[in-house]
Amino acid sequence: MSPSSTAQRRNGSPAKPKGTQWPSQPPAISLLVYPLTLVVGSLYSIISPTARPSKTSDQTTPLTASDTSTPSHPPVNYFARKDNMFNVYFVKVGWAWTTLAFVSLLLTQPLHTNSSSLHLRGRRTLQALLRYAIVTVSWIVTTQWFFGPAIIDRTFTLTGGKCENLNPAGASAGALEELKLVVTATACKAAGGTWRGGHDVSGHVFMLVLASAFLAFEALGASSPGSSATADVKEKQDNGETSTERAETKDCPVRIWALRFVWAVTLLSWWMLFMTAIWFHTWWEKVSGLLIALATIYVTYFLPQTLPPWRDIIGVPGA
Numbered sequence: 657m658s659p660s661s662t663a664q665r666r667n668g669s670p671a672k673p674k675g676t677q678w679p680s681q682p683p684a685i686s687l688l689v690y691p692l693t694l695v696v697g698s699l700y701s702i703i704s705p706t707a708r709p710s711k712t713s714d715q716t717t718p719l720t721a722s723d724t725s726t727p728s729h730p731p732v733n734y735f736a737r738k739d740n741m742f743n744v745y746f747v748k749v750g751w752a753w754t755t756l757a758f759v760s761l762l763l764t765q766p767l768h769t770n771s772s773s774l775h776l777r778g779r780r781t782l783q784a785l786l787r788y789a790i791v792t793v794s795w796i797v798t799t800q801w802f803f804g805p806a807i808i809d810r811t812f813t814l815t816g817g818k819c820e821n822l823n824p825a826g827a828s829a830g831a832l833e834e835l836k837l838v839v840t841a842t843a844c845k846a847a848g849g850t851w852r853g854g855h856d857v858s859g860h861v862f863m864l865v866l867a868s869a870f871l872a873f874e875a876l877g878a879s880s881p882g883s884s885a886t887a888d889v890k891e892k893q894d895n896g897e898t899s900t901e902r903a904e905t906k907d908c909p910v911r912i913w914a915l916r917f918v919w920a921v922t923l924l925s926w927w928m929l930f931m932t933a934i935w936f937h938t939w940w941e942k943v944s945g946l947l948i949a950l951a952t953i954y955v956t957y958f959l960p961q962t963l964p965p966w967r968d969i970i971g972v973p974g975a
Contacts, residue, residue, distance in 0.1 A: 681877065682873070687869065689926075690950070691943075694933045694942050694943070696933070697932070701934045735931040735935060736935040742924070742928060742931075751867070754867040754921065755792075757917060758788055758870075761784075761875060761914065762781060762784060762785075762878075764911045765879055766878075767780055767973075783971030784973070786969065786971075787970050790952070791867075791952055794949075795862075799859045799862065808859050808862075811854070811855055812851070813854060815855040816854045817852065817855070819849040819852075820849055820851075855940070855941065857948070858941045858942045860937075861932055861933075861945035861946055864928055865945070865949035865950065866949040867922075868926050870953070871918055871919075871921060873957050875919065878974070879915050956970065
């Protein structure tokens with residue numbers, strides 16, 4: 657088999673030379689930023705005089721869109737309030753921001769827009785959409801719906817959690833007992849109750865880790881492509897495109913601002929993860945949310961690097 661045939665797989669994706677790192681892909685060790693963030697935030701919540709008072713109130717319950725706890729004392733920090741503007745307008749609609757940022761990459765970055773090969777552009781875009789579909793399905797089944805209640809709601813009720821403090825006007829004792837069996841935090845809140853008792857997987861930790869890691873991997877791949885994009889440049893040189901034209905594409909303001917927007921969403925997601933680590937949830941509730949998110953990231957970005965059949969399907973950003 658010729659060297660050129662071994663450098664590229666049949667579907668057009670490059671084959672990884674043995675012992676080398678995929679271009680533009682952070683090493684697995686980079687994911688340590690997430691457990692370190694949770695550790696630092698949790699330690700701060702213990703040793704900080706301003707953080708400790710909030711623990712006397714009901715602050716170990718989830719900071720999620722379906723969160724139903726109400727602190728008995730005013731929060732001592734703006735970010736400890738569930739109605740802070742970042743929680744209301746960013747985190748509670750976090751997947752909409754994530755989707756918008758991802759779409760901006762597809763529409764503006766050279767990896768998806770500049771290849772002269774329609775087949776190559778189509779393959780890269782389709783594989784990026786498949787990766788987005790994987791993380792989105794993970795978000796849906798974990799926090800929104802899984803053939804009924806989401807995984808975090810099922811986990812909560814299976815570990816003894818239930819809806820408490822129900823007192824709807826005119827309800828009989830039997831009706832109140834039935835209401836306690838509601839199986840989602842949203843339904844509990846709608847019934848005027850409080851979600852208590854079980855292991856409450858942190859939906860915010862899960863979503864913020866998943867969204868920020870997803871956007872970081874996609875942004876690095878789309879904006880700093882490796883071997884495949886280098887081949888694109890050579891192809892354009894062969895087709896007579898001037899260096900000025902390539903520079904104009906590289907320095908396009910739309911491309912630059914789109915990338916800045918993606919990184920802004922990524923960094924704000926990390927900041928809100930840090931705030932969640934300080935002010936909300938128990939340690940194990942945060943860890944369980946982290947583990948689900950990291951498992952999704954592993955399947956989406958690290959498994960393809962070692963499993964060629966899976967790589968042929970969903971690709972590797974930047975390749």
